[in-house]
Amino acid sequence: MTEFQAARLAHALGLPVPRAVAILEREGRTDILFECLHGGTMLDACRRRPLATLTGLGRLARLQHAINACEGACLSDQHEALRLQVEGLVLVPGAVRRAALAALSRLLEGLRLCHGDLHPENVICAPDGPRVLDWQKATIGNPTGHVARTALLLRYGRIDLGRLARRLPADAGRAALAWFYVECRRELGGPGREEVAARRLPSLVVRLYGQPAPDEAEVLAAAERLASRT
Template sequence: MKLEKSNLIVTRSYKEVYQCEDSIVKVFAKSHPKSAVFNEALNTVRVEETGLAIPKLKEVTQIDGKWALVIEHKDGKTLEEMMKVDPANIEKYMSDFVDMQLAIQEKQAPMLNDLKEKLARQINSLTVLDATRRYELRTRLESMPKHTKICHGDYNPSNVIVGKNGKMTVVDWAHVTQGNASADAAMTYLLFALKSQENADLYLNLFCKKSDTPKQYVQQWLPIVAAAQLEKDNELEKDFLMKWIDVMDYQ
C-alpha cells in the first residue's frame, strides 16, 4: 500500500493516520510496541462482535517496515466540528453524544481488558507522584465498584462521526476496556474540561440525568482517571490533571 503525504490527516508522536479512499490507515512508529498494535486490533474486533456499528478492522499489515492497521472509513463530520460551527444547538448535540455513550455502555465484551486493572497499572507507573499519593489513589480505586460495561476510554466529540443521514459512528477504539461506566464518564468530563468547563458541566449534568447516576459518584472517579492520564506525560495537561488529583485532599 502506497501512502501519500497529501492523505495524512493526523500526526502523533507514535503514529501517522492517513485517509485512503474507503479506508483509514494508522501507521505506527517503529518504536511503538508490536503488542500495542495487535491489542488495538483485537480490541476493535471484540467491540465489532458486540453488534455496535463501528468502523470495521480490515487488515493488520506492515508499511515500510512499520506496523499498520487498515480500518473502514466513515464519511461525515466530527461532532466536535458541528459543535463549533453551530454552538446554538450545543445542548442537542450533547444530548445525542450522551445517548450514544449510554448505548455503548449497555454492551458487554467479556474478553476486553479490565479497566480497574489498567488504571492500577497506570497509577503504579507514575514517577511524578510520590508513593503516598499513589497508595491513596490505589486505595480509592480498589474501593470503587467493579462493573463490566464497555468503556471507550477516549470518548469525546472528535471521535464521533456524524454521517449525512445524521447517524453517529464512534471511532478510535484503542483504549477500550470493560469496567465502570462512571469512570468512563469521568474521563470524558476531563477531556471536555481541558477545553471548556461550561461544556464539561453540561455533559456531566446530562450524563447523570440520563443514566440516573449521582453526580458525586462520577466525581469520585475524577482523581483516579486524572492520575491515569498523567502517564501520557503531556506537559500541557500536567498542571490541569494535578489539580484534579489534589481534589482528593478535600473530598
C-alpha cells in the same frame, strides 16, 4: 492488538463503529485498515456551531449509554488498567498516587464495555449517523468510570465555545459542559453525580499518563488539591 479487537467486538455488537478490516504491517509499523467514512468530527461541528454544542453532547451521552449497555469480552480490566497507569506515573507526587490508588480500591468494578477515551474528537458525524473511533483504550469495567473519564476530557479538553466564550470564561464554560454531560448520562439511567465524583481523582491522575497534554499543569494541580482533601 487491543484497538482492532475492541473495534471488531463493538461492530459485532451492532454499535456505530467503522468496520475494522485488517491489520497491516509495513515499514516496522502496525496499522489498522478501517472502512472509509465521510464527515468531520463532532468537535469540528461544535466549532462551526458552538450553540449546538449541548445537542452534540446529548448525542455523545446516548452513544456512551449504548456502548455501556453491552457486555465486554476478551478485553483488559478497567480497574487493573487504571492501577497500572497510576503506579507508572513516576513524575506525579507519591502522595497523589497513593491517594488515587486508595480511591480506586474503594470503587466497584464491572463487566460492561467501556470505550475509555470517548470525546467529541473521537466521533465522526457520517451522513448516516455518528461513528465512534479510536478503541485503543477500551476495557471491561464499570460505566461510572467511563462517564468520569469523558467528563474529565470535556472539563480539560479542547471544546471550542466560540461566541459563547465572550460571555463565559473558558474554564467556567468547560466545567459547565462537563456538568451538563454527566446530567445527560444520569437522565439515561447512568450514574449519579456523587458516583462520578468518587472517580474524579483516579481519572485526573490517569490523564497525566502517556504523552504530555497541554493542560498537564492544570490537571496535576487539580489532582493535588483533591488528594489533599482525602
